[in-house]
Amino acid sequence: MAQLTLEKLNKRYGDAAQVIKAIDLQVNSGEFVVIVGPSGCGKSTLLRMIAGLEDISGGNMYIDGTRVNDDTPSERGIGMVFQSYALYPHMSVYENMAFGLQLAKLPKDEIARRVEQSARILQLEPLLQRRPKDLSGGQRQRVAIGRAIAREPKLFLFDEPLSNLDAALRVQMRMEIAALHRRLKSTIIYVTHDQVEAMTLAQRIVVLNRGNVEQVGTPLELYDHPANEFVAQFIGSPKMNLLPGTLVSSGDTESVVRLWHGKQLTVPIATPASAEGTKVKLGIRPEHIEWGTVADAPYLADVLFVEHMGNETYHYLDSGKLGEPWVVRNSRRSDIAAGETVGYSLPPEHCHLFDESGKAFARRAVGNGASCLPGMDAPPITFAEPARTNVMH
Numbered sequence: 053m054a055q056l057t058l059e060k061l062n063k064r065y066g067d068a069a070q071v072i073k074a075i076d077l078q079v080n081s082g083e084f085v086v087i088v089g090p091s092g093c094g095k096s097t098l099l100r101m102i103a104g105l106e107d108i109s110g111g112n113m114y115i116d117g118t119r120v121n122d123d124t125p126s127e128r129g130i131g132m133v134f135q136s137y138a139l140y141p142h143m144s145v146y147e148n149m150a151f152g153l154q155l156a157k158l159p160k161d162e163i164a165r166r167v168e169q170s171a172r173i174l175q176l177e178p179l180l181q182r183r184p185k186d187l188s189g190g191q192r193q194r195v196a197i198g199r200a201i202a203r204e205p206k207l208f209l210f211d212e213p214l215s216n217l218d219a220a221l222r223v224q225m226r227m228e229i230a231a232l233h234r235r236l237k238s239t240i241i242y243v244t245h246d247q248v249e250a251m252t253l254a255q256r257i258v259v260l261n262r263g264n265v266e267q268v269g270t271p272l273e274l275y276d277h278p279a280n281e282f283v284a285q286f287i288g289s290p291k292m293n294l295l296p297g298t299l300v301s302s303g304d305t306e307s308v309v310r311l312w313h314g315k316q317l318t319v320p321i322a323t324p325a326s327a328e329g330t331k332v333k334l335g336i337r338p339e340h341i342e343w344g345t346v347a348d349a350p351y352l353a354d355v356l357f358v359e360h361m362g363n364e365t366y367h368y369l370d371s372g373k374l375g376e377p378w379v380v381r382n383s384r385r386s387d388i389a390a391g392e393t394v395g396y397s398l399p400p401e402h403c404h405l406f407d408e409s410g411k412a413f414a415r416r417a418v419g420n421g422a423s424c425l426p427g428m429d430a431p432p433i434t435f436a437e438p439a440r441t442n443v444m445h
């Protein structure tokens with residue numbers, strides 16, 4: 053178990069643009085941290101810098117308080133698992149797991165003890181004499197993890213370890229990695245572009261974008277309180293809907309937004325007076341949009357298309373000239389079809405608000421006190437199914 057501290061860490065490949073930009077991060081001893089972000093944002097570069105496989109262009113890196121910028125990978129005491137498994141094809145599973153320990157000149161019986169223990173943890177014992185080509189993808193990945201465990205590292209680094217596996221195996225391996233962390237209580241830094249993997253595995257998630265840390269927090273902190281539009285749309289699937297509007301009235305406890313179509317909505321979010329009159333975006337997650345009757349609902353929309361997931365249904369609503377459709381997630385089956393018109397409402401307590409630069413205005417926790425929408429007779433209402441009309445408006 054080790055604590056890792058990154059202090060203004062920078063990376064530039066030759067004369068190219070900076071890839072990692074002054075990253076500050078502390079990973080606590082025994083913590084499972086997932087670094088997530090879109091392709092090319094610098095995840096692998098950051099992980100390889102931590103491993104000692106890439107030079108650090110600027111800043112400092114500490115393991116348990118000791119500066120390790122110039123230490124070799126083996127001096128850092130790190131075990132790394134790669135997406136490609138990186139197994140030696142001509143060696144057996146046992147030899148693959150023992151090889152690094154032999155290079156480190158450990159005594160033979162110590163090597164045997166460690167390999168056997170790792171094999172037991174990962175249920176690899178029956179496979180120890182096989183070659184990698186005689187293993188399934190999941191088994192190969194388990195060998196790669198076993199090889200890292202056998203090194204008894206202070207810190208585990210995983211670089212997209214499940215990317216080459218099929219969906220069912222990914223779920224199984226995810227559970228195995230989570231169980232492994234509970235058992236070993238080791239410090240793990242895990243890179244993925246898959247936000248479901250991040251949400252399910254992480255104690256804390258680091259959202260990386262273009263070499264910058266956008267936000268660090270527990271999965272639910274990021275989901276419920278995204279710091280900006282990028283995090284709001286990156287975490288959660290389908291992604292959060294963003295509706296353009298103007299802030300017409302600010303306040304310490306609530307604010308009024310005029311949405312793009314002229315209707316106003318009061319949300320329990322504090323905004324400064326200086327923001328009045330500026331453009332904002334109202335964010336709402338697909339599961340928080342509520343269906344109402346066409347007659348009473350504050351908003352109407354045409355259904356563009358429907359996705360039936362079996363346990364839930366996604367309706368994509370026409371957002372008109374705004375471009376991308378809104379997504380509504382219904383936790384039950386629905387026979388509402390494309391081309392129908394539905395009524396919906398936006399419960400203020402579930403709304404997020406972002407300023408012109410994309411930064412979130414802080415939300416306060418609210419109970420059931422959803423405020424009425426100005427200009428409406430009644431607060432938002434909910435029905436299990438949207439009332440429908442076949443008349444297009």
Ligand SMILES: Nc1ncnc2c1ncn2[C@@H]1O[C@H](COP(=O)(O)OP(=O)(O)OP(=O)(O)O)[C@@H](O)[C@H]1O
Nearest residue numbers: 065068071089090091092093094095096097098245
């Ligand atoms: N050896 C290199 N030389 C020059 N540029 C590089 C090198 N390795 C990576 N880059 C660039 O650095 C940026 C970050 O790459 P990196 O592989 O760290 O991203 P990533 O987030 O891991 O992406 P992915 O999810 O696609 O693997 C990219 O623009 C990439 O082109």
